[in-house]
Amino acid sequence: MSEPAVTRHSPPDGAPLDSQLAQALDEQRLSDWTEMFTDDALYVILSRENYDRGLPVGLIYCENKRMIHDRAFALMETSMFAPRYLRHIIANQVVVSVESNGTIKSRANYVVLQVLFDRPDATLHQVGVYYDVFRRVGGELKLAERRCVYDNLLVPNALCIPV
């Protein structure tokens, strides 16, 4: 007879920030993307296999905003990075918890679609789930933790793009 829990019925408060993070990556505005993280943010990309086994080893492991910034730009400066368009689709947001200080834990599924400039078709680059922690800094919602756990990583594009 109890009221449905907050996880069911509140709008997913982090979802609009999700969209803005995705938009920044889609438009390759990597500085804007970085600025949506807290200074001490954790950003990790790891396989579902490792995540399920509790292994923290991943493709990307950044422990603060400076590392996130460096990692994002390092790739763009390599000559191996073929020009491409990326497009994020984020869905199924679930707010897991909201703490009294405004910290939000949530999850969402994602798909990253990719179009190489010299190919006509879009491909499924990466499919997975975000485990996120959002926190307010000076009244503004920022991303304090993002674990991107991928089901697949398409081998020909294994260069590690932020997602």
Place this chain on the structure above:
Amino acid sequence: MSEPAVTRHSPPDGAPLDSQLAQALDEQRLSDWTEMFTDDALYVILSRENYDRGLPVGLIYCENKRMIHDRAFALMETSMFAPRYLRHIIANQVVVSVESNGTIKSRANYVVLQVLFDRPDATLHQVGVYYDVFRRVGGELKLAERRCVYDNLLVPNALCIPV
């Protein structure tokens, strides 16, 4: 001059439950998934071709929660079920009607992405639309009907996974 109808502007109340149903399937928590249905729930998977012609014949037809449970677990126990990851993307939720007793009729598009453990790429396993009826049982929103109408069913994976 009338106000926009409820179908347009209310948040899609069933959407968070949609996400939780999808999450349970993504994580192969089939008991949790089953428990989100009402005892007398209808669960059907059928082709768009049959749906458009008014033919009820489908790949899965379950008339109550017990049948849904049996059907979900039967597959997992077959030796033909190759290990795989599934990932649901649900979008375009539309609330069709909200009745005075809290029953919600809604629809949403879905994509099920699949990664076989021995293949590096994700594929589009199934694409379609959910026609849903949500009902409150003891204050909690449950799924009373779900018709999954698929545009395609990828032949190599024709074993019928719940979606």
Place this chain on the structure above:
Amino acid sequence: MSEPAVTRHSPPDGAPLDSQLAQALDEQRLSDWTEMFTDDALYVILSRENYDRGLPVGLIYCENKRMIHDRAFALMETSMFAPRYLRHIIANQVVVSVESNGTIKSRANYVVLQVLFDRPDATLHQVGVYYDVFRRVGGELKLAERRCVYDNLLVPNALCIPV
């Protein structure tokens, strides 16, 4: 210290109309789709390459509802249009601005999935972003502008379907 902007925390008011537009296309109800536009609506489909360069040249360019209607139906009457199912997935809605008269500017990512009747698999037909302007006409929200900017256009299906 300022409050988060409206772009972050208000529900994306145009999103339900997005879903209804998508549903109308998915079900090939082209007249219903057309009626969701204002009389003077702009509807354009153009490549991301041209959009980024500020070139307005596109696959479709319609300056009012009558042109949109004609364009939508013209395709269906050609003999080259192979029977197919389309399915829209819209995500990452961001409200860019809300004006005092109720006009809403927003963006959203989209994927159009396609199933040809004689093929078992779904394919990624088109991937891109909507740049939209919604306006109230007689109390009802309508689409006053939609620019569909596609990352890719799958060559074998280059016939220009409304998205």
